[in-house]
Amino acid sequence: MPKVPTWRRPTTIASAGARMPARRARPAGPISYIERVDSFPRQQARTRRFSLGVPRNFAIAADGSRVAFLRTRTGSDQSTCLWQLDVATGRTDVLVDPADVLRESSEAVPPEERMRRERSRERAGGIVRYTADRALTRVAFDLAGHVYVVDMGSRAIKEIHTGGEAVDPRIAPTGTSVAYVERGALHVVAVDGDAARTLVQPESSEVTYGLAEFVAAEEMGRQHGFWWSPDGLQLLVARVDVSRVQRWHIADPSNPGNRPVEVAYPRAGTDNADVTLHVVRLDGARVEVGWDRSQFEYVTTANWSSHGLLVVVQTRDQRTMRILEVDTDTGATSVVREDHDESWIDIVGGVPERLTDGTLIWTVDQGGAKRLVAGDEVATLRDLEVRDVLDVDGDVVLFTASLEPTEIGVYTWSRPTGVRAFPGPGIDGGVAGARRRGGTTVVVRRGLDFDGAVITVHQHDREAARIESFAETPAISLNLKMTRLGTRELRAAVLFPSGHQPGSAKLPVLLDPYGGPGFQKVTASAGAHLTSQWFADQGFVVLVADGRGTPGRGPEWARTVRGDVATAVLEDQVDALRAAAAEWPDFDLSRVAIRGWSYGGYLAALAVLRRPDVFHVASAGAAPSDWLLYDTHYTERYLGHPDDEPANYAGMSLLADAARLERPLMLIHGMSDDNVVVAHMLRFSGALLAAGREHTVLPITGATHMANDDAVAENLLLIELAFLRRALGIEPQATARR
DSSP states (O other), X not given: OOOOOBOOOOSSOOBTTBOOOOOOOOOSSOEETTOOTTOHHHHHHHTTTTTTTOOEEEEEOTTSSEEEEEEESSSSOOEEEEEEEETTTTEEEEEEOHHHHOSSSSOOOOHHHHHHHHHHTOOOEESOOEEEOTTSSEEEEEETTEEEEEETTTOOEEEEOOOSOEEEEEEOTTSSEEEEEETTEEEEEETTSOSOEEEEOOSSTTEEESOOOHHIIIIIOOOOSEEEOTTSSEEEEEEEEOTTSOEEEEOOTTOTTSOOEEEEOOBTTSOOOEEEEEEEETTSOEEEOOOOTTTOOEEEEEEEETXXXXXXXXXXXXXXXXXXXXXXXXXXXXXXXXXXXXXXXXXXXXXXXXXXXXXXXXXXXXXXXXXXXXXXXXOSOTTSEEEEEEEEETTEEEEEEESSTTOBEEEEEETTTEEEEOOOSSOOSOEEEEEXXXXXXXXXXXXXXXXXXXXXXXXXXEEEEEEOOOOOOOSOOOOEEEEEETTTTEEEEEEOOTTOOTTSSOEEEEEOOOOSTTOOOXXXXXXXXXXXXXXXXXXXXXEEEEOTTOTTSOHHHHGGGTTOSSHHHHHHHHHHHHHHHHHOTTEEEEEEEEEEETHHHHHHHHHHHHXXXXXXXXXXXXXXXXXXXXXXXXXXXXXXXXXXXXXXXXXXXXXXXXXXXXXOEEEEEETTOTTTTTHHHHHHHHHHHHTTOOOEEEEETTOOSXXXXXXXXHHHHHHHXXXXXXXXTOOOOSEEOO
């Protein structure tokens, strides 16, 4: 088993064979709350959690000679530009700056694009997505409802005439046409702006063509509703009918003159959107794709290659998944593969794919791990947990996987070479992602011993260039120990105040988990632990632990929470706390706080309700208090259909436990949240009030599931800190460490 790193951030890093970015020195001494300009909470808010300035969304030319990507000009600039790298020379140039093409100073985006950005947790503005043709000679993007096409050679920018509310422009692989969605209709136009036409028009206001439905975008990772054929002559188009979906109305109480926004939200146990697929030719002719939609109502993804069109569908209970091959002339389908699991089948990014000979690339749960398969061949061993398939470049499969759950590496597989770890720039462990095409691979690595991301470009496994990240250096230093706790070897991070020597003093404890299914918080990446370190610097020892249900430790570990997303998860937090206290005497178990957001907020509230003997105060942000109010695809995966398994929902509800509250609890919620709607908080608060239980409510006016406003994001941390301190009887400090 790999060695578990115990780490204290050094001032500078020197690694053989690679130059790592050195940390910039920060001024010594604490910063007053009044002097917030450079405080960590403000810096984190201003930099959108240090995501601004980081290169992302890479596209590689078919011959591997050039790379396009998105990046803001600085670590605090929120306007994203389109850039291009020449791999041979290493030269990087700006292709498009939104300031040069925007008609107005403000960026007003259509409602469909605002919703897409919320679903994808997009924090920046400007050009936040684009598509490129196969040769990377042309790129299409949308900006404030307008569509543009860029010639990568001449750098000429052509605006495509639209009605000003266009979203999701996608260029054909041949670079000849662009399709986009406007007001629910799918349009196509030649890249020179000629031959514009509407391919499919919605039959009513309840129907859209070419857009992903709510659960696809929020839970399946599918942000698109149409796919081009390789020859650029046809498209597979999703028709989404929400007429059966219940309506919720998201109001902004701080502006009572504004009309509530109507959202088609399929909560657990109710009807989903009716999704059908259609093969549409550029002349408008179309055929509907046929499959057993009464049983397989979810469309998880599609793949259209030179070997044909594949569509992946899933049953409502998510226990069965089929890969269907589509006859594009008739719409008829045949089953290529079917997988079944008694709990659920995971949706894995990047599959299905095909090699040059048509061999199917897929993943299976086998031997206690998620494994890569090529046709009938299992390509990876059981000690390697496959995370995602990133690309298939000819006969080389690029994928991410873990030997140690906290670390995610980049690997390749091909029949001649088998599985190989992709060479890195002198970085041990860490978390990585990549893209590959034409023998060129772009690798993005993050680690514990350096700030931000290192982006390297390789040609045939040899480093050829680097792409610089402009992200700001955090005004904070980690004092972190990665460890394994208890009999289940729970992966955990323990953070002490900067300068604190373990064993020197008793400290109040703060647990800072997510803890739930589908997301892993304890990773070997410095950026994942910055907020926890800031709380540690305010005088806490902070514990972050991933328990049962979190990714990275195999199917059996993940499926422990089937039917009960509370008991084992909370038990693991308690076990981690006690094991950590046994190892470090600094843990003062008479003063234990817990905080969290989304599922982590649910876990925080659950902790003080069900284990007040362990937890003395909780801050619960955007917590789903009643799972009957959450969406179908996520909730039913873990708890089943409420008509079939009602006890699961009753047993998980925070409302039922409201009368048990005896510890201080603060509920935080964005009033405009359309994911975990504010009804969760209001109903929970109402149940607490009815039970006579005192609690604190902090509504964030105008905020969705992401509190992106700089001032709100900054002050939220400060208010949380003050609440936790008061509840634990900690004297407020006159100054706050950065």
